Amino acid sequence: MKARGRNIPKQLGRYRVHAMIGHGAMGEVLLGRSPDGRPVAIKLIHGELADDDTFQARFRREIEASERVTGAYTAGIVDHDIESERPWLATEFIPGPTLQEVLDRHGRLSLSGLKLLAIGLASALVEIHRAGLVHRDLKPGNVLLTAEGPRVIDFGIALALESDAPLTIAGARIGSPAYMSPEQAAGLTLTQASDVFALGAVLVTAATGVIPFGTAGPLHGRAELGGVPVEIRGLIDACLAADPARRPTPAQLLDAAESVPGDPVWPGPIRRTIEEFRAEAVRWAEQPAPEDAKPLWRGASRRARALIAAAALGAVVLTASLLADVTVPGHAIAMGDPPVALTDLEARTLDVCALLEQRVMHQFGSYVAELQPDGVMSCSTALTDADKRKTTYTLGLATPAARIRAEQPTTGKTVAWMPLLGPPAPAARCDRYVVTQSGLPLAVGMRAEVATGDACPAAESALRAVIGRLAVNPPVRALSGPSLLGLDPCALFEDGPIPAGIGDPAAPLVSGPHGCRLSGRDGDFAITFDDRLRPAWSGARTLGFRSVDSRKAWTVERAPGRCSYVVMIQPSAGKNAEIAAIDYTARRPSDRDACDIADAVAIPILKKLPRL
Template structure:
């Protein structure tokens, strides 16, 4: 029996049992990659290289099928909390535990590097704390550093910003020394609860990685003399894992290598596993999935027949601390590498994509009216990103992607899905005078050209350093801060490119949008917008009746973009059944106050 544990830019993760009865984790590659022969070849190479890794401190790859309709990779399931969870639950690790952690990671990296691999994404979420030491997981994005260089090319950034190396942040070639930099950053986080380079945004964090010398004053002295050379900006100045082991010296065995919260998390997970493998007769509808299991298997993998299920939540509320990653996690969200995924599309200027293209019937296109949001008008043709088409019907494939069309009213529209977002599409649309056949011919051709050009790159937005438009809205607040604000979070959902929704006892939405300022003449004319002072900043509360669930809506302009338009941030706090509107607005103001301390200064 299997459980769906999570879904990300590269695909989804399943928990299951192999034919010989062992628990495994299965990583299924996103269908958007499966049609690309180049990706399959890279995946095949990664699997072959990963199978060469062995050792007590890694998770063994058990099986894989790069040629399956949906390629998959199966690895041994590793029980235990991630380092992120452990630090969130119990704070920084004690000095004795730091020695075990450092030694285990150094041994794991030694095995990985001897196999000719670079991990490329060593971070707290990819380290599992088991009863007898740490385990390094996720070789799904490791690349062989020997052999054909055509499959590993300079310029592709793979990793997590808060824990990547300077050369990785620059998109340069990387080697084992890059993993040693990540190793040093990870130890700082384990020792202090905070990554050494964490900034207020992803660009800020990357700048720190490349240019800033970290403050190591809170790192124990014995560990600092190991960490400091690992964090050298130049790869040639960093030691290797063998040097780390020599500096650590013999690690004395101990019955309990980790602080008490870690064994407690392990016990909880084992109890959940027993319940999963021997489920009681159902008494009521139960939804959700185990937070601890999701973290432990978040990158792994299996074959067999897959039966997706919803795992039951244990009775009673989960501890808030255990559900949140440590400081810094807000800027280490895995990046969706698909050019048609949200992380790339946020940075694409749609008014550059089709400029100069010779469209059927319409001729050479020029952007005539940049939209306030995610759209651009090229004369009669609109190119945009938005919700699924009204009355859209399947119409085959376009550039390897599912195509949907709609002829609603006097318009014809065509759309392909945005990778990783279920209800968001890249679309073209024409309304008006052309015949129905001409309109549909133009929108299909225009959409195909847009997909090709976006994949080719070179159409980036011109964004100020303080801009929020290019950032994942789910990274603007650290997860542990969200938990402190609204309590345990059952799900964090990226609903579209610029809106993140947090589901707990209450629901709040965080939206970044381009539009008129909330205090501008357009809003004044509409009425119902009231200024409120929050954290020394004037924000605007929308008191107009809500069309959906009762909610308190607070908006402010983060920075102006032109005389009339700017980047606005909107917090929508939906009132739960136990809250008055006044209480909901008080919560919304707490969220705004927290955001104002984390966002880059305009």
């Protein structure tokens, strides 16, 4: 990556050009930003090609193809100018890694990831073929991964079936031999079945880490499917039929992919990588455009450089490339779903009650109590087993995770390779915990209660079921509009000197997915976000209310050296509201009122939050 250079315009249409991502025989790919701040990838064509009639025809076809497939499974065109002295094309910026990049970094996919990939690619082909196109270059480098699923990019060599216009230019190599159908490799007339063959070849690479036909291509090789999971092997084998007429249609392929066992989800390592790209894209979009003399690449983090490279791949590729290796670098074994590897956003928006639903808890009996949430961090229910024995289950995200890890003894057992923690003695009320090993520190706790006997086996079994769901398909709540639940509380602390009443040394420490704690020599301050019944409806004992930062605050505790209160930020569903819970405890005697100290720390944070 380098500065855009003197021959690159500062502005193309409505888009400010930030830097040059890459270049090829036909032009440059640039990083731009629209007036509303959204990043775009811009393909800027060399001036000498603008007068070439053959190239002009191809470029117009490229734009037409991109405009015809702006669906949920492809990267759509944003804007273009063909008549300019240097024609250009702006495409949607997709902040996600390519499938090739993920395979290189993490290794081959698990069955759940293969199912999502197959469903997404089949859906993309339904969209592309409905537009009357053949993609002709479906390969791992032309598939971007997002949290919702894969997106297909690069329509630079797409063929419109109703037109016989030539698409190539002198010296160009069309398609990638390792993923070409036999008829494409032989230079025969193509149908949409050619893309289905390429989809099968992509799935082989994703499932085995091996390019199915090597550099020889399908005319001189045979795909080895022994390493493909048996549950999806038949689907892939059908795609790779030598006779195009024997291959399934994308709609048939979609039906077959949906019937593959398991949930269609990315494994944890992929979800974390996608979240890294998304977070970096947000930070990048907020940066001002660099000056001419300051290269964009200089000083960029490794992750930022990776994101910029992904933007280049998200643009329409300038030239087709040949694959020289027959294996994908990476791990020899398939990516496993466990242990739990939630992204920060997944941890903060986790739907705890959904983890106690029937699909997770059906093996433990019949429900005799409705799911009862206690804010966003806890939920409970009760079931009876075949012997009519009632067990009450309470699932919660315990905080802080470090305290759980330090205070709870190990049972000598593990859940998804994580130590199972909890008191060793049998009890009618038993708590069991695991602490996640990546991402936000997260302690997942299950309490089981029975009238008589030992509840610990029930707590352990239920926790295993919950962790199994978390590892494969964590249920998350959809956030509508600005919400506290997606925020990082520690990021809201003001920079600068430590507030009076806290004292050095102090630094914000994560306290669960929605909490942050500032501990110092003189005092301890904590803020926690939640969504629960409004204090006026909850029946909880309070000491009245007052105003903090012009917001209504209910005082929970006020004593020498101690202040706790709840501030209502904004209403949510029904009688619920998003709230910020404030807690301050002095470590040293002080003449100042504890609530005055708590307010002084809390108000700068509250000013950054939504208002009613």
